[in-house]
Amino acid sequence: MVITAHFIDDDWNLHKRILNFCQVANHKGDTIGRAIEKCLEGWGIDRLFTVTVDNASSNDVAIAYLIKKFKGRNGLVLDGEFIHIRCCAHILNLIVSDALKDLHVSIIRIRNAVKYVRSSPARLQIFKDFAKEDKMSTKNCLTMDVPTRWNSTFTMLDGAIKCQKTFERLEEHDPSYLPKDDIPTTEDWE
Known part of the structure; x- marks a missing residue:
């Protein structure tokens, strides 16, 4: 304490x-x-x-x-x-965490996509190559969230959304990409 x-x-x-x-x-x-x-x-x-x-x-x-x-x-x-x-910060965290429950499945899918890319140096390089071809910056788009910090979930989602096209390209070209039910859908990205 x-x-x-x-x-x-x-x-x-x-x-x-x-x-x-x-x-x-x-x-x-x-x-x-x-x-x-x-x-x-x-x-x-x-x-x-x-x-x-x-x-x-x-x-x-x-x-x-x-x-x-x-x-x-x-x-x-x-x-x-x-x-x-x-504590106002604690109360705000509770409010936002409760609101995020409605988006739980979408957040999990996007988190899994970020985790998939980050878990392998080879996948990370392919992702960066796709982003470069699309003239996208990968800076801050592969940030993982921390369960106890809702603002880190926002940071993760904000970054991933900026690289949505790159994630979609990876899905098209990587046969071992996430299981079908774990892939972020169009609705998830919205």
């Missing part, structure tokens, strides 16, 4: 600092809360305004733990009204 602090100095300049990287024995809320409390105490931080966490239920318990510990010593700014802030 990483703990960061954001604060404004006397000249109204925003500062961001990493306070600690710490291993947490388990993902129970009380364990997380105690780890945060220990870190804050180590830094002499005795007042909290907000704590930003993702939507895991254990984080609800961790926040409740911190409220209980800091409220008793007058350590919550505005009586803790804004202490529990949900």
